[in-house]
Amino acid sequence: MKKNYKKFILIIAILIILQSITMLLVPILLSIWQVKALNKYQFTIILITLLLSVIVNLSLIYKREKFAKDYNVLNFMNLFSKFIDLDYKVLVKEGSTNIIERIIMCVNSWYSYMTGDNVRIFSSIITILLILLMVLFTNFYVFLILLLTVLINVYSYRHINKVLKHRSKYMQETSSKGWQNVLSIIKNPDFIKSQSSFTKVKNLVKKPVLDVYSSISDLNIYAQSTSNLIDSFNNIVKILIMVFILFISSDSNIKSNILFFTIITPLFFGSLSTITSINLSKVDFNTSNDFISFLDNNKENKEGIKIDKIDKIKIKLNSIKINADVNIDYNINENIKKGDIVWIKGKSGKGKSTIAKSLIGIFEPENIYLNGIDINKINKNDLRNLISYIPQEASIFNTSLLNNLLIDDPSKIKFTDNFLLRSILKYKSLDQEISDNASNISGGEKQKIALARALQDNSNVLILDEVTSNIDKKSSNDILESIIKLSNDKIIFIISHDNLDNKFYNRIIEI
């Protein structure tokens, strides 16, 4: 892609330079040839130049958007990998939707800046320098005025950018957090439709929406008013130059002077305002890069000793530190071996799932050993490869039932034989699209799909966290029985606050 990007930027640079040349060429030719005395040949050249400028503009749009598709997808996927690699605590604190919203903002600002704006700034600077050079040989005083204008613009924007960067960061953070909060309230259609009055829900939604639009409005007031002040200053300079030209011109050169400066000044100030408008996208671009540094600095450390199997687990737990404020106390001392089925029982909120999350390296308590090795020293990818954790909340995606199963090769699987899917496939096909928030399937079906997905992994340890809580007792027992039959020799943890039939386990960890 880097090679492709270089090639793309080269083409875009050529097109933008051509665009600037075609823009500058017409006024220069007109001022040399004099409009009144154009012959057929000169008129044709001017027409061709204008036509060329249209073709160059259209090619720019086409090239940019064609490239943007692949560029945006690649950038999104790169940032998505950083998102997956984030530390769990940061993920919980920031919120996944918030981070994804910011990733989308990054992709958009990279697109604006990297696929044209960066080159356009360059070409505007060249245009300004060329015009300054032309004016230097035409009128030294106007040259000084234009040079001073450029310096005032550069100095002002330097100052404005410092403030803007700060405000743009605040706006990006507030708006992505705000939309995350709104989505969390409205994402469940069952909840929305079960409300008799929307006053409370509306009040809940109004606060984050107000935060979002307030931050955008604050940013815009500052950005637009400062840009406007500079634009106004530039406009005054533009008028003063024309008045000055009229004042200093003699009768003989007044026409050519007016023609030259009428054409040159809009181009000069146009290029200056191009830089101004791109300035905003540059600020967004820099803010986005800071966000990428944030993602990189909060990466989870997965490094550690490589293991390829787990056949014994020692849990000698006194406490698990979840974060600076939350610490959960335990009194566990268990030696678990291959083939054991352990029921982790305890009241709600006592810390059952926290043990499961510690086993896959999300939390890092002391005194858990796998094959005699301290779990905190083991490579986290290996841990997650060898331990299948099926969480309490089934993750269901807005795609087909088949896609939800994340099966590598569907042709090898006989779905009707699958004890989990059989009952679902009586009423639904594998092509059935699962709607947003999985509103068109039942709670039990969600759990069966999540189970069927996880059971494909060829892991050594299986952790079932209340995985049948939405399924009737008889079906739930059938499912557990089938899982145990299929998981010969694995270590299985069954987390449940419900009573469990004693045929399903041979050890208990009670919290």
Ligand SMILES: Nc1ncnc2c1ncn2[C@@H]1O[C@H](COP(=O)(O)OP(=O)(O)OP(=O)(O)O)[C@@H](O)[C@H]1O
């Ligand atoms: N990321 C977190 N940040 C702060 N507190 C947390 C976090 N995760 C869990 N907790 C708290 O830790 C405690 C134990 O949570 P855990 O999910 O392990 O309980 P549990 O026994 O599995 O509960 P349940 O049966 O209701 O699922 C709870 O008080 C919970 O609020």
